[in-house]
Amino acid sequence: MATMVEEQNLVDMGEDKESQFDQVTYNWVDITQEFFDAITELELGELLRDELFGLFEAMSAIEMMDPKMDVGMLCNRGNNKPCTFTQAVDSCVLKLDNLTQSEVIGIIDSTYACIVSWLEGHSLAQTVFTNLYLHQPNQIVDKPLRTFCYAVYKIIEIIKDCINKALVFEEEDFQSVTYGYRLQQDITEQKIISMLKEVEDELPRKSRIKPIHVVSEKEYGDRLALYARIRFTKIFYQILSLMGKKEQLQQNLNECHTLLSRCSYMIQIVIKTVNSGEKADEISNYPNIMGFDPMVNQRLLPPTFPRYTKIKPRIEALKYLDELLNRFRTVTMITNQNGFHAALDFFLEFSRQSPCILSRSMLQIVYLPTTNRVFGVQNFADVLKDAARNFIAPPVLMPKSTLLQNHQAKEYVDSFLSHCVGLFGSLLQLTGHNRARQRDKLAHLLDDFAILQDEAERVDGFLHALSLKSDTPRSHLACFGTWILYHTLRVMVMYLLSGFELELYSVHEYHYIFWYLYEFLYGWLVSAITRANTFLMEQDVHNDTHKGRGSKKSARNKKKKSTSRPYNLEILMYQAMQNICGGYYKALVGFRMDGKILLPESPFDSERVRYEHRLLPFSSLLTPPPVHYQEFLDMTNAQMHKRNEKVTSEMLYLAGCRHFHQARNMLERALSLYLPNSSTVNEINDLLKVAKTNFVVLKLLADGHKKDSKEPPVFDFSCHQHFPLIKLI
Amino acid sequence: MKEGHNASNITNDDYIHENGEAANTEESPAKQKLRGWLNRNLRIKMTDGRVLIGAFLCTDRDANVILGSCSEFLSEDHTEARTLGLVMIPGRHIVTIHLDA
Numbered sequence: 121m122a123t124m125v126e127e128q129n130l131v132d133m134g135e136d137k138e139s140q141f142d143q144v145t146y147n148w149v150d151i152t153q154e155f156f157d158a159i160t161e162l163e164l165g166e167l168l169r170d171e172l173f174g175l176f177e178a179m180s181a182i183e184m185m186d187p188k189m190d191v192g193m194l195c196n197r198g199n200n201k202p203c204t205f206t207q208a209v210d211s212c213v214l215k216l217d218n219l220t221q222s223e224v225i226g227i228i229d230s231t232y233a234c235i236v237s238w239l240e241g242h243s244l245a246q247t248v249f250t251n252l253y254l255h256q257p258n259q260i261v262d263k264p265l266r267t268f269c270y271a272v273y274k275i276i277e278i279i280k281d282c283i284n285k286a287l288v289f290e291e292e293d294f295q296s297v298t299y300g301y302r303l304q305q306d307i308t309e310q311k312i313i314s315m316l317k318e319v320e321d322e323l324p325r326k327s328r329i330k331p332i333h334v335v336s337e338k339e340y341g342d343r344l345a346l347y348a349r350i351r352f353t354k355i356f357y358q359i360l361s362l363m364g365k366k367e368q369l370q371q372n373l374n375e376c377h378t379l380l381s382r383c384s385y386m387i388q389i390v391i392k393t394v395n396s397g398e399k400a401d402e403i404s405n406y407p408n409i410m411g412f413d414p415m416v417n418q419r420l421l422p423p424t425f426p427r428y429t430k431i432k433p434r435i436e437a438l439k440y441l442d443e444l445l446n447r448f449r450t451v452t453m454i455t456n457q458n459g460f461h462a463a464l465d466f467f468l469e470f471s472r473q474s475p476c477i478l479s480r481s482m483l484q485i486v487y488l489p490t491t492n493r494v495f496g497v498q499n500f501a502d503v504l505k506d507a508a509r510n511f512i513a514p515p516v517l518m519p520k521s522t523l524l525q526n527h528q529a530k531e532y533v534d535s536f537l538s539h540c541v542g543l544f545g546s547l548l549q550l551t552g553h554n555r556a557r558q559r560d561k562l563a564h565l566l567d568d569f570a571i572l573q574d575e576a577e578r579v580d581g582f583l584h585a586l587s588l589k590s591d592t593p594r595s596h597l598a599c600f601g602t603w604i605l606y607h608t609l610r611v612m613v614m615y616l617l618s619g620f621e622l623e624l625y626s627v628h629e630y631h632y633i634f635w636y637l638y639e640f641l642y643g644w645l646v647s648a649i650t651r652a653n654t655f656l657m658e659q660d661v662h663n664d665t666h667k668g669r670g671s672k673k674s675a676r677n678k679k680k681k682s683t684s685r686p687y688n689l690e691i692l693m694y695q696a697m698q699n700i701c702g703g704y705y706k707a708l709v710g711f712r713m714d715g716k717i718l719l720p721e722s723p724f725d726s727e728r729v730r731y732e733h734r735l736l737p738f739s740s741l742l743t744p745p746p747v748h749y750q751e752f753l754d755m756t757n758a759q760m761h762k763r764n765e766k767v768t769s770e771m772l773y774l775a776g777c778r779h780f781h782q783a784r785n786m787l788e789r790a791l792s793l794y795l796p797n798s799s800t801v802n803e804i805n806d807l808l809k810v811a812k813t814n815f816v817v818l819k820l821l822a823d824g825h826k827k828d829s830k831e832p833p834v835f836d837f838s839c840h841q842h843f844p845l846i847k848l849i
Numbered sequence: 850m851k852e853g854h855n856a857s858n859i860t861n862d863d864y865i866h867e868n869g870e871a872a873n874t875e876e877s878p879a880k881q882k883l884r885g886w887l888n889r890n891l892r893i894k895m896t897d898g899r900v901l902i903g904a905f906l907c908t909d910r911d912a913n914v915i916l917g918s919c920s921e922f923l924s925e926d927h928t929e930a931r932t933l934g935l936v937m938i939p940g941r942h943i944v945t946i947h948l949d950a
Contacts, residue, residue, distance in 0.1 A: 146890065147950050155886075155946045158880070165909070167909050168908050173917075177906075178907060181935040183936070183937045184939065185896070
């Protein structure tokens with residue numbers, strides 16, 4: 121049987137992009153029977169294939185009729201074919217006018233649910249554009265709905281722009297493809313806002329036409345609900361637009377503050393009135409009301425695509441928006457941070473809460489709207505210069521320094537700072553990525569830090585030689601170097617700790633991770649800061665002697681200031697962490713001696729390979745030098761055999777116990793130094809809980825509790841994402 | 850570790866090559882027929898009514914077929930194609946197979 125397939129019916133499909141393909145004429149010959157007969161001769165498992173086609177290629181084939189891989193399957197299910205906007209209107213499935221308020225409210229809430237689902241990483245085609253009303257908003261007669269639809273376009277556009285500008289997303293965070301939907305760029309921002317304003321003003325007025333007693337309570341409530349939604353949309357759009365602007369950032373953010381509180385107020389009303397919307401109480405995986413068709417864009421999707429998009433329930437989506445506003449509020453606080461180091465801490469702290477992609481992006485574009493202008497005004501290089509000056513006061517950066525008159529010196533310092541701009545820019549940007557991606561990026565960043573360290577040392581060396589020849593000779597060794605080292609070490613610590621947060625390490629790996637943190641990283645951090653501290657004091661002394669007697673008063677002030685240097689606190693914190701890590705390390709060695717840690721079968725395992733893999737990113741650095749596995753073994757063995765006497769596991773538990781005790785004391789001291797409302801206080805309290813609990817557990821162990829039990833201890837990260845509570849079962 | 854992995858890959862490839870050459874010399878007519886269809890366009894109708902058109906790349910005893918550069922049509926008289934790329938159609942879902950002669 122031969123069939124000729126001539127393609128003629130191109131008419132009803134409208135603008136058909138693939139029409140040229142359809143005109144290809146095939147001469148189809150039925151080979152079904154022949155084919156099925158022929159394959160019986162193949163052996164079990166034998167593949168008849170082209171020479172160039174291997175199993176490797178075969179792996180990437182999508183399997184048809186597998187519900188997990190085959191999107192097209194869904195399109196043929198059931199009879200209700202997805203219909204276009206026009207078809208839906210013609211068949212009266214879609215009302216364009218005389219919508220009840222409750223219907224409009226339902227559509228608005230569902231659309232926000234779609235927007236939120238989009239923000240959580242789904243494609244626009246499967247979320248927002250399943251709303252048929254958005255396909256041709258100009259056809260809608262109902263004014264609030266039409267205006268809302270236009271506003272949605274603008275909101276999507278601005279969100280997309282902000283996220284694209286910040287560039288802190290990966291495919292799993294955000295899909296920016298718009299599938300050919302035009303985002304109404306011809307309507308200006310002012311126009312949209314005035315349109316929304318108009319609707320907003322009309323809504324209450326309508327109610328005045330009818331005498332109040334005629335209007336039922338329900339209708340009145342619905343009208344209020346709709347009003348709140350339109351007003352929310354307007355303010356939300358204004359906020360997005362203000363935060364995304366490069367110019368007059370400070371002023372915009374101040375305005376944002378007012379808008380944010382108004383917007384939060386509105387979203388509260390919206391959340392309270394969510395039941396005014398049609399079918400709000402039905403639970404379904406996607407909007408279940410008029411105007412939404414989850415299948416409408418199914419054929420736009422690429423063949424390999426996450427198949428099922430579950431749209432968030434309305435109420436959850438609205439709550440998400442409420443929290444989004446709170447996150448925006450946090451983002452605006454960045455302007456209160458003095459200096460780069462405070463800003464960096466702010467970025468890191470913000471990232472720890474795993475914020476959504478939109479707020480992450482906003483923080484990026486608010487702080488660095490253009491690559492080298494902080495808040496759009498300060499030169500990023502100058503901000504970094506201030507940071508270095510406050511950190512260690514390099515003589516060359518001090519106000520009266522004559523070193524920069526040497527043009528070679530100036531050139532070196534400028535070039536160094538411009539490289540810093542690049543590196544610290546990427547460090548800030550890195551904190552905007554999702555937590556899992558950050559780890560990858562931290563590892564790569566260390567390579568750049570290695571290069572910058574080298575440059576810092578060379579600049580220091582040059583300036584040192586120059587400074588010794590000047591009228592006021594001062595050492596310039598390891599100034600910039602210490603500053604960069606300090607940041608390198610912080611990145612290293614972040615890298616190791618992120619492995620706990622992402623649950624990458626097995627329990628039998630914990631001991632060398634904690635060992636590295638305890639023996640080296642935190643120790644080096646403390647010594648880097650201490651060096652900076654001494655340098656700052658020298659600088660103070662230098663200043664005082666220079667100023668002579670006339671400024672005795674200011675000298676006394678300075679002294680007061682130097683005793684309350686913020687470093688004391690930072691040093692204290694790092695020492696506390698060092699002790700916590702030491703506590704874990706010793707406890708873990710104890711557990712090993714008691715056989716309480718499950719080890720992998722030895723033929724398939726090499727601890728050296730694991731160790732080297734975990735610490736691989738550190739190998740590119742010269743300072744601090746990487747510590748080799750052999751050293752780890754030697755030092756750990758030394759722990760176990762002190763001065764020829766056999767160390768028992770109890771002794772190790774006791775040593776760990778002491779570490780946690782010390783950590784606790786330090787943390788308590790730190791707590792007394794912090795302002796009560798600082799965000800660090802929560803962190804300290806969490807760490808305190810960890811230190812106290814582990815102290816008790818190790819004390820029990822040291823007293824021989826459950827000595828004979830081989831039951832492995834449980835490491836519970838519920839209290840702190842990096843430092844677990846040790847639990848015995 | 851790495852070297853070991855590579856080595857096993859090579860032997861695997863060799864095995865396939867040998868197999869292929871051996872098959873070439875003394876192949877049954879049925880296999881030759883199948884081989885003759887390789888890289889030609891097939892049009893496969895599936896149990897759910899969809900039609901797939903693509904280049905025939907591979908099959909096995911259970912009639913699982915792999916098509917390259919494949920397009921999907923929702924039904925036999927549907928004209929709007931959707932590009933799928935490389936697909937595998939399980940034999941049990943194949944209704945008819947047509948060859949572009």
